[in-house]
Amino acid sequence: MERVVRHFQEELEALQARLLEMGGLAEERVRAAVQGLMSRDVALIDKVLYGDEPINELHIEVDQRCFRLLALYQPMATDLRAIVAAVKINTDLERVGDLAVNIAEAAKRYAAHPPVKRLIDIPRMTDLAQAMLRDALDSFVRRDTALAQRVLNEDDVLDSLKTHIFRELLTYMLQNPSTVEPSLDLILISRHLERIGDHATNIAEDVIFMVSARDVRHQAPSESEF
Amino acid sequence: MNGAARSVPSLAGLVRQAGPTPAPPQLPVKIQAEGLNFYYGAKRALEDIAVRIHPNVVTAFIGPSGCGKSTFLRTLNRMNDIIPETRVEGQVLIDGRDIYEPGVDVVALRRRVGMVFQKSNPFPKSIFDNVAYGLRINAMAGSRSELAGRVEESLRQAALWEEVKDRLHESALAISGGQQQRLCIARALAVRPDILLMDEPASALDPIATQRIEELVYDLKKTYTIVIVTHNMQQAARVSDYTAFFWLGKLVEYDRTDKIFTAPAEKLTEDYVTGRFG
DSSP states (O other): OHHHHHHHHHHHHHHHHHHHHHHHHHHHHHHHHHHHHHHTOHHHHHHHHTOOHHHHHHHHHHHHHHHHHHHHHOOOHHHHHHHHHHHHHHHHHHHHHHHHHHHHHHHHHHHTSOOSSOOOHHHHHHHHHHHHHHHHHHHHHHTOHHHHHHHHHHHHHHHHHHHHHHHHHHHHHHHOGGGHHHHHHHHHHHHHHHHHHHHHHHHHHHHHHHHHOOOOTTOOHHHHOO | OOTTOOOOOOGGGTSOSOOOOOOOTTSOOSEEEEEEEEEETTEEEEEEEEEEEOTTSEEEEEOSTTSSHHHHHHHTTTGGGGSTTEEEEEEEEETTEETTSTTOOHHHHHHHEEEEOSSOOOOSSBHHHHHHHHHHHTTOOSSHHHHHHHHHHHHHHTTOHHHHTTOTTSBGGGSOHHHHHHHHHHHHHHTOOSEEEEESTTTTSOHHHHHHHHHHHHHHTTTSEEEEEOSOHHHHHHHOSEEEEEETTEEEEEEEHHHHHHSOSSHHHHHHHTTOOO
16 A cells, blocks of 8 residues: 555656646746747747647646546545646646747737837736746645745736736827737737736646645635635 | 534544534434444443434445444444443434433344445345345244245345346355345345445455445435445445544544545545555
8 A cells, every 4th residue: 555655656746747847848938939029039939939849748748647647546635636736737837838839929920010119018927927837836846825825816916917018009009000010919918928827827726726625716816815 | 613523632643623524404314423432341442433424325434444433333233232341332323312222122223224244144045035034033024925025125126136036045155245245235125224334345346246236335325324334445435425534443534425535624534545544
């Protein structure tokens, strides 16, 4: 029995390591896509556009690992919750990888136009979304519900930055119709970054469920407070 | 937790001040234990058990060997009475009446609270006579045809009729282990109990025979209150509605089965159901 448990534990740790690897890749690709936007570096943007394969492979591998653990060990309680959480986190991380590609696509189109303005809020959103993603994954590894809760609280800041970017770019578009196309791409990018924050939020919610068996999804923020 | 919650002392500091989760008030209670202690000589095998078991559901008792789950099961039909130098304190109420009260007819009690054991133990008689046995000694059938009717009904309830109807007068020892266990269930059902206690009823059976017993348990709960002791946690998770986890003679946690196996409240339960025990 003990040996089986140890084996399961090792498998669970390997699963966790794969998810972290995936999270690191996703984060790096978001960073590269935004850096390509900022520096108008089409070669860097292309690297993001055509480099989705490692994340996709991990996506499949993590699912297979979860599937195997469920079938072979029939885990219970915290172990069951950990694997269900891993399945969901896997999907979220894969989507973050896709969003990096979406950002790179918009960045490539944007680079074909003169810059609309100096970009300030998009890098801020990027930093925040990346920090949320990192914290969500840290909270997963450390089983830290307080950190997961912080990720949930940060989502509002990201949302308001997105709204702010939209309003600001609207004024540019009204003043000068030639900025409409590149402005729309910036709005899209802010939307993608906001979605990355949403995925980090999902991960944080899964961590809280995994650790404490509390389902905090679809609650008003005040209810999900500790 | 309410006032009925009992402390689970020390346990290496692992158990929080907890106890059986009280049943929601709207659920009827079939069996109720209060402050139940059980001693084998000087050794206390059950400590302050308090639990309410609901009618027409399956309640599973889980826990490591020697945790008291089988002992507790046997207190529910006073099967421990036959073991010398044992002593019971506290109450076990069935339908509100204390079965340890002086004057309780133990034979009548065991008729109401049937029992099936780990090892199938058919009598060395025919299949028919095994099922008819309880009816005959209790003079529960008025005529030969009534007896035959009750035997058939019991074998049908135990999902065995189709397999044995053409060989009712062959020896019960000639059928397979899984069939013998269902025969023992039929024998227990023949006297029309309202509670069925099952002590590891499938642990000696192969997976197919086990599955048949589990399906049977699922069907029988419509009619009976079932309490099952099992070492197989997947089995407890599959067949039961409520689960009680015992450890060192104490009831550590009692709750809905889905709760026990997905999000138990106690660390000890968690360690046991995830296999991290000991």
